[in-house]
Amino acid sequence: MQKLGDSPIHADVLICILRALPTFEALFATIRVSKALYTAYNHHRNEVLNAVAFNHVGPALPLALQLARHNEHTPTEDYMMVLSSDESLNYWDFQVTIEDICHLVNHANVVAEWEDLYSFRKKDIRRKTSQLTVLQSWRFQKALYRLMLYSRLFPADKTAYAITKNGSVSVTTMLERECLLRKEFLSDCFNNELNQLREVTYFVMEIIKWVDNVDSSDMIASNKEFMDIALSVGPATILECFQNLGFEPLTETINRLCSDTTPEFFEDDTSRPLLSGYLLDFISSVIQARDADSSQHIPIPILDIGPSMQELYPRCSQCSSSSPFHLWGETTWDYLSLSSQVLGTYLFPSLTTFLKGELRNNPVEVKHVEALLVKTPFKEIYQDIHTKNLKLSQWHDRSDDYWICSRCLTNFMKDHLHLWVIMKRKEANDQIANDCWYGYNCRTQVHKLGHAQQLNHLCEPTR
Ligand SMILES: [Zn+2]
Ligand SMILES: [Zn+2]
Known part of the structure; x- marks a missing residue:
């Protein structure tokens, strides 16, 4: 029996294998495998280097x-x-x-x-x-x-x-x-x-x-x-x-x-x-x-995407609007909101402005809520609302291909932020005051500090 690499046909096959390798890393690992491969490489070094470079670089x-x-x-x-x-x-x-x-x-x-x-x-x-x-x-x-x-x-x-x-x-x-x-x-x-x-x-x-x-x-x-x-x-x-x-x-x-x-x-x-x-x-x-x-002349763009391709772009799952590259979803979350813990709230610089009704003008609540928001990345709040049973029924459930536009996300946060804050308080076993009848719409919470301190306004109005 002939040893590997002895005949010209063997050598041709070995060269073909080497030329097909996708990266230089693979090439240098492969030629260490056997003497026959190493010899084949050595005899056709230029040819092999060029082929692998093309495979690797394109x-x-x-x-x-x-x-x-x-x-x-x-x-x-x-x-x-x-x-x-x-x-x-x-x-x-x-x-x-x-x-x-x-x-x-x-x-x-x-x-x-x-x-x-x-x-x-x-x-x-x-x-x-x-x-x-x-x-x-x-x-x-x-x-x-x-x-x-x-x-x-x-x-x-x-x-x-x-x-x-x-x-x-x-x-x-x-x-x-x-x-x-x-x-x-x-x-x-x-x-x-x-x-x-x-x-x-x-x-x-x-x-x-x-x-x-x-x-x-x-x-x-x-x-x-x-x-x-x-x-x-x-x-x-x-x-x-x-x-x-x-x-x-x-x-x-x-x-x-x-x-x-x-x-x-x-x-x-x-x-x-x-x-x-x-x-x-x-x-x-x-x-x-x-x-x-x-x-x-009309230039050819890098992406020559036709209308058929555009139909495949995702749309907002709530309002169906299409601004494909500004939709929040599994893959875009970190890009749009940043993965960093500290900067996690960047795109919504002050989430307290998302509080419902008059709550955003209630000095007592704003202080409490801000302290809580600083500790919690935005993504976590959003996920809590979906997973901890806070989501209101008018908002769709998340599916596999769920996307939400910035405008809907803003409204979503407005609808739910106060519910999330109350849930956090309950989780921490904080004492929660009695609900004010006017809930988040109460105007007294804005200018009467005592009232704002004595009653809970993170709730639905009952009158
Ligand atoms: Zn939308
Ligand atoms: Zn009140």
Whole structure:
């Protein structure tokens, strides 16, 4: 009997197996399994590395390689020269090397996480992993890799982050050179690709706004160039901000890029000319500079979702309204209300305003209720109402595919919050005063402290 790997047919089969492996991790585990596999790999290393890289990264591999091979110590101008020179044909022969792998994998992970988020927010809120078709995914990934590369290359001079109140001459020369380079970089893209890059940029901006809300730092409101600065640190850092619910990773990155920045960096509103209009302005100007025919063509969006797909979007289970990406449900709860315990009530900054009737103006109750709400994430209150028999019959039961819009959720909370508070009090064995006849509608509770203290108003009016 022949030993495995001895005949050419064996070798072919082994190569086929190696080429089909989905990740580099799987490849390096597999070649350790037997000497035959290792030998086959060694003889066809280039071919196997390229195949696995394609399986792992996907059709955006050429761009992924450009990003992987960008060294942050190489000046932008030199790098762009390599990209555009004739010799680049050799340099970019797209042969994946061992040195590329670590970068390729790290970037591919970032891109995959962004794609999951994009799909969840733009295509299918029922699922948190990407539901993009192969073509949609390819468009998205190309755009994201380009954004990553752009934010590596620009601003070419990282001192652009520092706030200089003098030296305007050097800034002007820097600015002219920088504009040319940016346009040159973007000129390599077709109009469709530029429009898709713009779409992805808007999406990243949406996430930056989300972090700004969560962080409650109001960075966007306090610094008009904040959005541009944030875009310029690149999607990987923004993703970290999203995961950390705050802008610390962004601040750290800027400090690493340009050590001259001060702690008050974001409070200083002095213009940073190389950052303002960071990418979007340049996309527009490149499209406009092309001939009229091409700038008037109707761009193909990343998601070419037809009307049939839109019918599959969920609707509010209570009022049937359709605002698919602002519906609260199993998968969207944390995104819309935040998973954090402390910030859990963010979207409803003061839940006490949801108290029924005159209760929200009852100083005694508001104080008690606020103390209780601070300790309880909003999601828990909502779940208690459903699971602890508090729900009024006019509200539908939760089914598997239950969604609720913000307006209905607001009304739902108004209908139930006082019932929940009373239940909490009973659970804690608190003494509950006698009910006031006028219940939550009582007007005396607002201006007579004694009355508010003596009677319970968290109840239905009986007259
Ligand atoms: Zn609704
Ligand atoms: Zn009363």
